[in-house]
Amino acid sequence: MSAITRDEVAHLARLSRLALSEDELDHYATQLDDIIGAVARVSEVATDDIPPSSHALPLTNVYRPDEVRPSLTPQEALAAAPAVEDDRFRVPRILGEEA
Amino acid sequence: MSLIRKTAAELGALIASGEVSAVEVAQAHLDRIAEVDPQINAFLHVAADSALAQARAVDERRAAGEPLGPLAGVPIAHKDVFTTKDMPTTAGSKILEGYRPPYDATVTARLREAGLVILGKTNLDEFAMGSSTENSAYGPTRNPWDLSRIPGGSSGGSSAAVAAYQAPLSTGTDTGGSIRQPAAVTGIVGMKPTYGGSSRYGLIAFASSLDTPGPFARNVLDAALLHEAFSGHDSMDSTSIHEPVPPVVEAARRADVAGLRVGVVKEFGGEGYQPGVLARFREAVDLLESLGAKVVEVSCPSFGYALPAYYLIAPSECSSNLARFDGMRYGLRVGDDGTRSAEEVMALTRAAGFGPEVKRRIMLGTYALSSGYYDAYYGSAQKVRTLIARDFEAAFHQVDVLVSPTTPTTAFPIGERADDPMAMYLADLCTIPANLSGNAAISVPCGLADEDGLPVGLQIMAPVLGDDRCYRVGAAVEKALEDRWGGPLLKEAPSL
Numbered sequence: 273m274s275a276i277t278r279d280e281v282a283h284l285a286r287l288s289r290l291a292l293s294e295d296e297l298d299h300y301a302t303q304l305d306d307i308i309g310a311v312a313r314v315s316e317v318a319t320d321d322i323p324p325s326s327h328a329l330p331l332t333n334v335y336r337p338d339e340v341r342p343s344l345t346p347q348e349a350l351a352a353a354p355a356v357e358d359d360r361f362r363v364p365r366i367l368g369e370e371a
Numbered sequence: 372m373s374l375i376r377k378t379a380a381e382l383g384a385l386i387a388s389g390e391v392s393a394v395e396v397a398q399a400h401l402d403r404i405a406e407v408d409p410q411i412n413a414f415l416h417v418a419a420d421s422a423l424a425q426a427r428a429v430d431e432r433r434a435a436g437e438p439l440g441p442l443a444g445v446p447i448a449h450k451d452v453f454t455t456k457d458m459p460t461t462a463g464s465k466i467l468e469g470y471r472p473p474y475d476a477t478v479t480a481r482l483r484e485a486g487l488v489i490l491g492k493t494n495l496d497e498f499a500m501g502s503s504t505e506n507s508a509y510g511p512t513r514n515p516w517d518l519s520r521i522p523g524g525s526s527g528g529s530s531a532a533v534a535a536y537q538a539p540l541s542t543g544t545d546t547g548g549s550i551r552q553p554a555a556v557t558g559i560v561g562m563k564p565t566y567g568g569s570s571r572y573g574l575i576a577f578a579s580s581l582d583t584p585g586p587f588a589r590n591v592l593d594a595a596l597l598h599e600a601f602s603g604h605d606s607m608d609s610t611s612i613h614e615p616v617p618p619v620v621e622a623a624r625r626a627d628v629a630g631l632r633v634g635v636v637k638e639f640g641g642e643g644y645q646p647g648v649l650a651r652f653r654e655a656v657d658l659l660e661s662l663g664a665k666v667v668e669v670s671c672p673s674f675g676y677a678l679p680a681y682y683l684i685a686p687s688e689c690s691s692n693l694a695r696f697d698g699m700r701y702g703l704r705v706g707d708d709g710t711r712s713a714e715e716v717m718a719l720t721r722a723a724g725f726g727p728e729v730k731r732r733i734m735l736g737t738y739a740l741s742s743g744y745y746d747a748y749y750g751s752a753q754k755v756r757t758l759i760a761r762d763f764e765a766a767f768h769q770v771d772v773l774v775s776p777t778t779p780t781t782a783f784p785i786g787e788r789a790d791d792p793m794a795m796y797l798a799d800l801c802t803i804p805a806n807l808s809g810n811a812a813i814s815v816p817c818g819l820a821d822e823d824g825l826p827v828g829l830q831i832m833a834p835v836l837g838d839d840r841c842y843r844v845g846a847a848v849e850k851a852l853e854d855r856w857g858g859p860l861l862k863e864a865p866s867l
Contacts, residue, residue: 276738282742284734287567289697290725291718300645303792304735310793311679311803314751317758324753325760327610328566328809329578333420338565363699364713 276301304332372794374399379445379539379593386444389433393426393444404490404537407867413522413532418458421429425488441596448532451492452499453584454573456510457539458489462496462575463525466696466703466724467606474575476585479541481601490538492708494527497726498693499544499577499682501525502552502798505789506728513785514557516825518655520782522796523553526587533587534591535867540597541587546578547602547681548802550585550775551814553776555828558816558860560594560845561587561804565835566809567612569598570605572585576823578688579610582680583805584791589813589861591846595623598838614836617811618849622839626846628662633844634669634770639801645653645780647820651827652776655817658851659774660846663754669766669773673758677804682753684741684794684807687749692735693729696721731792760808767834772844777828805832813841815848816860826860 278301285292285300292300346359355362374396385391401419408414429444429552449455452462454472457481461467463555475483481864482489496506504512504527514522515535522531525544528555531539545563554561562585569584577584596621607609635656638647660666675717698704698720699713739748766773779800786854788795805812814828829848833840853859 277707280738281734284737286718288730288733288737289694289714289718289721290730291715291722292730292731296730301633301733303731304738307682307735308738308748309730311682311748311752313679314676314683314755315747317673317676318751318754320480322757324750325756326753328756328760328807329610329612333609336606344473350703351473352470354698354702354708361700364707364709364711364716366713 274305275312278304372417375403376733377539378590378644379442379596382445382539382572383443384810386429387433387439388606393429393488393700394423396444397422397426397446397490398562401540407519407535409432410513410518410867411475411515411535411537413448413493413518413528413535415463415494415509415528416459416489417580421457422488428475429486429808437538441486445487445540446490446538447482447484447487447528448491448538449479450495450526450529450542450544451620452495452544452575453542454575455479455492460575461509462499463495463509464724464726464729466720468703470629472703474525474648476518476572476863477570477605478601479573485600486709487540487600493532493541496525497530497729498575498689499525499546499549500689500728501784501787502548502581502795504528504559506726508726511785514782515867516558517782520606520784520825521556523556523782523864525549526553529587530559531556531707533559533589534861534864540593543585543587544574545585547685547806548799550587551777551802551828551830552798553736554587554814555574555602556782556826558826558864559587559589560591560813560815561585562594562598562813562841563805563811564598565612565811566609566618566837569602572605572607572612573694576692578685579686579692581730589859590844591619592623595842600737601633617836617838619839619842620626622836623841623846625843626850628664628844628847631664631772631844632770633659633664633666634766634773635666636673636674636773636775637668637670638672639775643779644776645795645822647822648776648778648780648827651820652829655829655848656774658848662851664784665771669717671762671766671804672763673755674804676755676761677807678796678800680752681799681803683698683748683752686732686736687739688736690733690740693733704811712863725783727835728792752756756807759804761836763804763808763810773832775830779821781820781823781825781827811834811838811841812833813845815845817852818850818860819863
């Protein structure tokens with residue numbers, strides 16, 4: 273039985289914001305199925321009594337004083353933008369309004 | 372001996388004493404790059420003018436009587452995953468082609484402060500995802516030992532540049548073995564410091580709980596000097612540790628193992644390992660014993676689950692980290708013709724800008740984090756992470772360091788594993804446990820495999836903040852082997 277179906281891969285591609293072709297979906301469905309089949313072994317040893325580790329080191333939030341410090345100028349921040357208008361990032365329409 | 376064959380420590384001393392100028396040293400390496408990089412493809416960007424300007428500044432400081440650090444004026448190749456204000460930064464991806472970051476990574480800034488001369492940016496698997504450098508959008512890097520083979524990855528441009536004498540030092544990042552594996556297969560030294568010991572600020576993120584900057588060099592002392600130069604606490608990285616840098620340079624100079632307890636990881640060997648790799652590894656273990664170390668076998672039963680756990684944890688973190696590449700604020704934007712929504716433009720941009728391995732990992736991570744699958748995949752992998760840390764803890768009650776081969780095989784041919792992700796992932800089998808637990812680990816050359824005459828690496832793993840032990844043991848092995856070989860292993864490499 274496959275671990276992941278082609279429809280699921282298409283759904284993952286949508287969630288991942290990846291516009292994939294039909295051929296790519298077929299290709300990735302096969303590969304992801306192989307990989308997921310192999311990595312599923314982790315559940316063999318992951319018993320209820322073992323606490324999960326999200327990190328290698330014990331960490332707590334780190335704070336610094338809330339002080340005004342020099343930062344990038346608008347010109348520096350916008351220098352690599354694909355499109356700029358009025359000192360702002362120009363982006364395609366975000367809301368699905370009818371123009 | 373020509374300048375390009377000298378060690379970083381020797382070059383630093385020659386420059387500090389005024390016997391050679393930093394400009395001469397930089398020019399010799401730039402000439403070498405021009406000569407051999409068309410064959411190797413280690414560099415994505417060569418910064419000749421700025422390198423010479425940095426070198427001139429070091430010479431002027433010396434002339435003015437300023438004291439210089441041990442690496443002032445020494446050239447370095449910098450992995451193209453660290454941001455550099457004055458050079459493009461691509462992470463090996465089309466999505467960042469031509470991108471110029473507005474700030475320097477902390478590692479970059481510290482290289483500059485130490486007076487290191489940055490020659491350029493080196494090739495890598497896209498976003499550091501891979502073990503061969505074949506996943507770069509800018510073509511593969513070739514192994515100087517055999518141009519038909521991979522130089523390891525993801526830091527393959529950095530390993531190849533040092534092995535081909537294009538630079539005495541380079542930087543890398545190690546998330547699952549991306550420094551140690553390329554070092555092993557090119558016959559050089561590569562170190563993954565303790566997680567949090569070197570700053571991630573300005574390192575383009577792949578898997579934030581694992582990513583660790585570290586050094587490459589042709590010998591252990593040079594690696595230690597570079598490690599010391601860019602490591603230490605950084606307030607810009609919230610996972611940076613508040614501890615002094617372990618005494619790595621002193622340890623590299625000490626180079627003795629008398630009385631040290633060395634554990635051989637029982638689980639790493641046997642099926643899937645190349646005979647020539649295992650033969651050189653066993654000789655290295657015997658050598659350690661003959662140098663006065665106490666060698667015992669140690670079992671780490673969970674290490675066999677490290678690879679599957681890693682290929683859930685790293686993709687999960689990458690699926691989140693790479694969401695920032697949306698074509699809105701920097702980098703590539705595709706399909707913005709006024710008719711498409713932002714969401715459509717993002718999906719077209721990411722489909723055009725990312726290569727196959729990055730897409731695979733983003734979808735794999737998205738899957739592992741989905742509701743309904745989270746507990747079985749990501750949750751289980753996090754539990755394995757706990758088990759790995761417990762195995763290390765138990766092992767380090769018995770021994771001071773653990774050793775294993777760095778990689779199961781020597782450098783494989785370019786193209787051999789390109790369409791088989793699971794085969795490619797096996798290259799990281801022995802290196803991943805130290806990433807999951809945050810330990811320090813180094814790879815040092817331990818000879819050539821009989822079957823193919825290619826380099827084999829010895830991995831030495833130490834506890835968290837035990838980085839100095841890696842250098843101490845690595846330097847002892849290096850000294851004994853170089854006495855036996857009559858010089859460094861790299862002298863056996865074919866000349867380019």
